[in-house]
Amino acid sequence: xxxxxxxxxxxxxxxxxxxxxxxxxxxxxxxxxxxxxxxxxxxxxxxxxxxxxxxxxxxxxxxxxxxxxxxxxxxxxxxxxxxxxxxxxxxxxxxxxxxxxxxxxxxxxxxxxxxxxxxxxxxxxxxxxxxxxxxxxxxxxxxxxxxxxxxxxxxxxxxxxxxxxxxxxxxxxxxxxxxxxxxxxxxxxxxxxxxxxxxxxxxxxxxxxxxxxxxxxxxxxxxxxxxxxxxxxxxxxxxxxxxxxxxxxxxxxxxxxxxxxxxxxxxxxxxxxxxxxxxxxxxxxxxxxxxxxxxxxxxxxxxxxxxxxxxxxxxxxxxxxxxxxxxxxxxxxxxxxxxxxxxxxxxxxxxxxxxxxxxxxxxxxxxxxxxxxxxxxxxxxxxxxxxxxxxxxxxxxxxxxxxxxxxxxxxxxxxxxxxxxxxxxxxxxxxxxxxxxxxxxxxxxxxxxxxxxxxxxxxxxxxxxxxxxxxxxxxxxxxxxxxxxxxxxxxxxxxxxxxxxxxxxxxxxxxxxx
Amino acid sequence: xxxxxxxxxxxxxxxxxxxxxxxxxxxxxxxxxxxxxxxxxxxxxxxxxxxxxxxxxxxxxxxxxxxxxxxxxxxxxxxxxxxxxxxxxxxxxxxxxxxxxxxxxxxxxxxxxxxxxxxxxxxxxxxxxxxxxxxxxxxxxxxxxxxxxxxxxxxxxxxxxxxxxxxxxxxxxxxxxxxxxxxxxxxxxxxxxxxxxxxxxxxxxxxxxxxxxxxxxxxxxxxxxxxxxxxxxxxxxxxxxxxxxxxxxxxxxxxxxxxxxxxxxxxxxxxxxxxxxxxxxxxxxxxxxxxxxxxxxxxxxxxxxxxxxxxxxxxxxxxxxxxxxxxxxx
Numbered sequence: 001x002x003x004x005x006x007x008x009x010x011x012x013x014x015x016x017x018x019x020x021x022x023x024x025x026x027x028x029x030x031x032x033x034x035x036x037x038x039x040x041x042x043x044x045x046x047x048x049x050x051x052x053x054x055x056x057x058x059x060x061x062x063x064x065x066x067x068x069x070x071x072x073x074x075x076x077x078x079x080x081x082x083x084x085x086x087x088x089x090x091x092x093x094x095x096x097x098x099x100x101x102x103x104x105x106x107x108x109x110x111x112x113x114x115x116x117x118x119x120x121x122x123x124x125x126x127x128x129x130x131x132x133x134x135x136x137x138x139x140x141x142x143x144x145x146x147x148x149x150x151x152x153x154x155x156x157x158x159x160x161x162x163x164x165x166x167x168x169x170x171x172x173x174x175x176x177x178x179x180x181x182x183x184x185x186x187x188x189x190x191x192x193x194x195x196x197x198x199x200x201x202x203x204x205x206x207x208x209x210x211x212x213x214x215x216x217x218x219x220x221x222x223x224x225x226x227x228x229x230x231x232x233x234x235x236x237x238x239x240x241x242x243x244x245x246x247x248x249x250x251x252x253x254x255x256x257x258x259x260x261x262x263x264x265x266x267x268x269x270x271x272x273x274x275x276x277x278x279x280x281x282x283x284x285x286x287x288x289x290x291x292x293x294x295x296x297x298x299x300x301x302x303x304x305x306x307x308x309x310x311x312x313x314x315x316x317x318x319x320x321x322x323x324x325x326x327x328x329x330x331x332x333x334x335x336x337x338x339x340x341x342x343x344x345x346x347x348x349x350x351x352x353x354x355x356x357x358x359x360x361x362x363x364x365x366x367x368x369x370x371x372x373x374x375x376x377x378x379x380x381x382x383x384x385x386x387x388x389x390x391x392x393x394x395x396x397x398x399x400x401x402x403x404x405x406x407x408x409x410x411x412x413x414x415x416x417x418x419x420x421x422x423x424x425x426x427x428x429x430x431x432x433x434x435x436x437x438x439x440x441x442x443x444x445x446x447x448x449x450x451x452x453x454x455x456x457x458x459x460x461x462x463x464x465x466x467x468x469x470x471x472x473x474x475x476x477x478x479x480x481x482x483x484x485x486x487x488x489x490x491x492x493x494x495x496x497x498x499x500x501x502x503x504x505x506x507x508x509x510x511x512x513x514x
Numbered sequence: 515x516x517x518x519x520x521x522x523x524x525x526x527x528x529x530x531x532x533x534x535x536x537x538x539x540x541x542x543x544x545x546x547x548x549x550x551x552x553x554x555x556x557x558x559x560x561x562x563x564x565x566x567x568x569x570x571x572x573x574x575x576x577x578x579x580x581x582x583x584x585x586x587x588x589x590x591x592x593x594x595x596x597x598x599x600x601x602x603x604x605x606x607x608x609x610x611x612x613x614x615x616x617x618x619x620x621x622x623x624x625x626x627x628x629x630x631x632x633x634x635x636x637x638x639x640x641x642x643x644x645x646x647x648x649x650x651x652x653x654x655x656x657x658x659x660x661x662x663x664x665x666x667x668x669x670x671x672x673x674x675x676x677x678x679x680x681x682x683x684x685x686x687x688x689x690x691x692x693x694x695x696x697x698x699x700x701x702x703x704x705x706x707x708x709x710x711x712x713x714x715x716x717x718x719x720x721x722x723x724x725x726x727x728x729x730x731x732x733x734x735x736x737x738x739x740x741x742x743x744x745x746x747x748x749x750x751x752x753x754x755x756x757x758x759x760x761x762x763x764x765x766x767x768x769x770x771x772x773x774x775x776x777x778x779x780x781x782x783x784x785x786x787x788x789x790x791x792x793x794x795x796x797x798x799x800x801x802x803x804x805x806x807x808x809x810x811x812x813x814x815x816x817x818x819x820x821x822x823x824x825x826x827x828x829x830x831x832x833x834x835x836x837x838x839x840x841x842x843x844x
Binding site: 310312332333335336337342344349350351352353354355356360363364365367368369370371372373374375376418 | 699700701702704705707708711712714715716717718719720721722779780
């Protein structure tokens with residue numbers, strides 16, 4: 001959008017940053033360059049490493065390797081405060097200011113104008129007013145910050161950061177809770193600041209906004225840098241491909257052709273099923289021996305669909321049917337009773353019971369289904385645990401080990417075992433391969449196929465498009481919390497999914513192109 | 515049933531042995547037992563007898579704490595149920611008296627369970643309500659007086675003996691076996707541990723976590739009611755102001771000494787009762803030693819700290835490092 005002050009010298013330079021948490025590589029040799037006066041979007045799906053990168057740069061996490069330079073000087077901040085002193089300010093989605101203090105007090109917290117040990121309230125207010133006027137804001141600075149809208153709180157946080165002589169401003173999902181008008185105010189201020197030579201890092205998952213405001217885009221995936229481009233020269237389709245796809249070999253469905261699965265019997269169906277403010281009503285048929293993939297960007301309504309289908313969230317309209325019979329589906333217990341199972345994305349908080357053993361975790365759902373008065377004897381539990389530990393190759397093969405001590409991949413297998421033990425008819429898997437090492441990844445995909453061959457019906461969410469393409473019989477594409485397209489048989493390929501996600505404009509562009 | 519006697523009780527057993535040994539030193543007759551009128555007497559029996567209310571409370575409390583809850587109201591529930599038992603004792607038969615008292619305990623438990631599981635209140639706040647209000651209710655029942663009674667049936671419950679053992683001890687033992695049989699004989703134990711370990715995950719696995727939580731508070735109320743009846747029978751009267759006063763804290767302490775984490779999950783009934791016995795052994799020892807009672811609380815705090823440190827994984831971590839250091843030096 002505009003020329004940097006000194007093109008030869010980047011304002012913020014990040015080179016070869018790596019960061020691991022235990023065995024998980026959150027960042028691997030990531031580079032990032034921010035020029036003065038530039039608005040630079042940092043993009044990537046959940047778990048791509050955006051927040052880790054920000055936290056490493058601002059000193060919240062120590063880094064394992066790499067350098068951070070600001071204005072050519074190496075810095076190694078140990079805290080957010082030290083980063084601020086070096087000129088890097090961060091404004092998070094949840095504004096970390098004090099809502100009970102006045103706007104002026106927030107702006108000058110820690111550095112109030114004093115005389116004889118007394119805060120000069122008048123002086124502070126006058127300066128606060130002047131400062132905000134720069135941002136085109138004319139408000140009563142003596143009123144508590146909490147009495148203003150989130151947008152104004154954001155602007156206050158930004159004004160404070162800039163006044164603290166920040167040269168780099170990092171905005172982490174600043175627009176997530178703003179309405180259209182407020183977003184415009186924020187964007188106007190961002191452009192003003194960029195004109196003054198401040199470098200802005202803009203993290204967002206709203207692609208429209210990214211295209212509207214940013215000059216340059218850096219995309220991360222699975223902790224690695226996958227590309228840095230000028231926004232103007234990066235088509236939206238290409239951007240989504242960078243965010244989601246891998247090498248994009250022309251993978252096509254290895255599954256049965258479109259004609260074959262029509263013949264299969266319907267296992268569960270959902271008619272006009274939905275919940276206001278959660279997911280728009282959708283129709284979905286799941287057949288025995290069939291894998292249906294759910295594809296879409298973060299926040300597109302994939303997990304929401306999964307939770308409605310399982311009963312973890314209560315639908316407020318529509319009808320669910322199991323084997324053709326209308327059923328009530330209002331709680332996870334209902335789902336379990338109808339023979340559904342759900343492996344949530346948040347394995348640690350919603351899946352495993354870390355303290356209990358592998359055996360106890362495996363029998364949990366089956367025991368819940370049988371009820372209190374029909375306890376599984378220890379011998380039955382041992383047998384079930386042993387069978388699934390062997391079948392899914394859970395390691396270490398010790399059913400008495402607390403499940404919290406297992407690796408992510410093995411925890412995922414324990415969760416699969418928990419549901420398989422209930423002999424389900426439908427399994428809903430939310431990101432079953434997320435955060436799992438490569439070996440276990442392939443194994444889980446193999447398992448998904450085998451289960452399906454045994455007549456189980458599967459609904460699988462994944463951000464890895466080539467993975468979805470590999471195992472799905474049908475793919476439902478979601479955007480903005482609505483089901484927008486269903487692909488089947490030959491039509492399932494990464495290109496088609498991307499085209500559906502990337503919105504009509506791209507489809508039109510593609511058509512024009514051919 | 516093997517789960518009733520876990521291997522991890524070592525710290526508690528050691529602590530009990532050490533305290534018993536100290537008691538033997540301060541009071542040489544500590545282990546003496548004598549049979550008189552078909553009933554055993556001696557300091558050990560005294561410990562068991564006096565420890566009964568807290569042991570009963572800890573049986574309910576351990577289940578509540580296993581679900582990541584806490585019940586501060588048990589002392590007040592003791593007072594309510596003791597008051598009910600005392601006021602009915604001379605006009606009604608024992609079955610009616612017991613049914614009324616235990617029924618009241620059940621209702622108290624339902625109330626707590628309702629607040630926690632249905633309204634989603636924090637357990638500490640929810641049960642604080644009944645902790646405060648309960649004493650008031652008990653005072654209303656006794657009309658502010660100390661209600662005495664002379665019903666031999668109820669008195670027997672506090673002072674009688676069965677096979678040489680005091681009735682309260684037999685009741686507590688029976689409750690331990692009953693609770694153990696219900697909890698470990700059904701799937702309740704596993705589901706409670708799962709609920710306490712990770713409520714969201716358990717709910718998604720189809721566990722009826724809400725019913726589970728209500729059930730443990732109800733059981734806690736029933737145990738407290740029984741403790742209240744026994745405490746009233748023991749003194750042949752109900753004192754709404756002092757019955758069960760501060761015993762909720764002893765019960766929580768007993769559970770914690772028994773190795774159940776306040777963060778919920780794994781629990782042990784036997785070790786919780788052992789915790790109650792450790793506390794009572796200490797109390798009795800200090801009384802027998804003739805030290806001024808002011809020392810009581812300090813000594814208690816010291817012992818509790820020691821038992822907790824013995825169980826702490828961090829400490830065993832330090833111990834491991836120390837051994838390794840010594841190993842490298844050698």
